[in-house]
Amino acid sequence: MSKSRGSYSTSDLSRKSGDIIAEALRHPVTITQRNKPRLVLLNIEDYERLMKQSDRRTVATIEAMPDELFAEFENAVETYAAEDEAGRS
Structure with missing residues (x-):
């Protein structure tokens, strides 16, 4: 069973490969493991x-x-460094 739209486990992939491939043709699909x-x-x-x-x-x-x-x-680096230094005080 899919966790959310476009996300499937590796076991889903082995059981429902046709459906998952059809969905991947429409939009990216994430395959999860553990x-x-x-x-x-x-x-x-x-x-x-x-x-x-x-x-x-x-x-x-x-x-x-x-x-x-x-x-x-x-300037961004100097600002970051100054904020970091102030945060340590």
Whole structure:
């Protein structure tokens, strides 16, 4: 029996694979094992969309960060450090 919409246990998967696959064609389905999410089944279009999005990500060094973004980052770190220090006092 499913725990909630779109979530099934591994034993559900072996008993109701056809129903679960049909549901996964409509929206992502989570497969749990010992009440913990372990797998996600999704249709090929969603998978390909996710893969294309991941291909657009790039890795760069902090030196390549635009100055404006670096300043925001630096301010955020300083604010966090000050709040952390105040919390320890």
